[in-house]
Amino acid sequence: GSLYATGGIAAVFYLFGRGEHDARARETGLLGAEALVDSAIVVQVLKTASRRQRPPTDHASGEFFSGGSSFPSGHAISAWALATVVAKEYGRHRPLVQVGVYGLATAVSISRFTGRNHFLSDVLVGSALGYGIGRYVYRRNHDTSLDASGGAKKTSGARSKLLPLVAPRFSRAERTYGLALAWDF
Numbered sequence: 001g002s003l004y005a006t007g008g009i010a011a012v013f014y015l016f017g018r019g020e021h022d023a024r025a026r027e028t029g030l031l032g033a034e035a036l037v038d039s040a041i042v043v044q045v046l047k048t049a050s051r052r053q054r055p056p057t058d059h060a061s062g063e064f065f066s067g068g069s070s071f072p073s074g075h076a077i078s079a080w081a082l083a084t085v086v087a088k089e090y091g092r093h094r095p096l097v098q099v100g101v102y103g104l105a106t107a108v109s110i111s112r113f114t115g116r117n118h119f120l121s122d123v124l125v126g127s128a129l130g131y132g133i134g135r136y137v138y139r140r141n142h143d144t145s146l147d148a149s150g151g152a153k154k155t156s157g158a159r160s161k162l163l164p165l166v167a168p169r170f171s172r173a174e175r176t177y178g179l180a181l182a183w184d185f
Contacts, residue, residue, distance in 0.1 A: 002074075006081075006082045010036060011033070012029070035085050047070075071122045076108060080128075082105075084131050106127075109124075
């Protein structure tokens with residue numbers, strides 16, 4: 001659920017795809033990274049705007065605009081965004097893939113609530129936003145020629161189109177956030 005874990009998973013998909021010339025795995029990594037960056041931006045905006053208290057705070061009633069950072073759950077949104085991309089890429093003819101990745105995302109979401117890190121609404125909204133972001137990124141950027149190949153399409157080392165690699169950049173010391181774009185020609 002954390003951005004480091006989900007980002008690492010997206011990176012593994014991408015690097016595996018590059019190394020094995022597997023277009024589907026490479027696309028999964030790229031789309032997963034984009035969904036995670038989009039999720040991180042949405043989470044930061046909503047957390048900054050809502051400032052909701054977290055459950056462990058003494059006498060926390062879940063009030064908004066009280067200086068907290070509970071709403072929405074960043075772990076839930078990132079887990080569901082990546083799970084949705086993976087499910088869309090690999091689960092079309094393999095329902096167990098969908099059950100597996102959505103099951104893991106559900107486990108992350110439940111753990112954030114049962115661990116008293118978030119209120120239930122934080123987790124539900126984070127999960128719904130993550131699913132929506134993952135679905136949007138996949139629908140907008142998916143290479144439909146991968147569907148016609150029936151699976152992992154082997155490619156030459158050259159890319160057939162210019163797809164940007166989007167990566168988050170942040171500095172805790174300077175309290176700045178941003179994006180880095182890189183193109184591979």
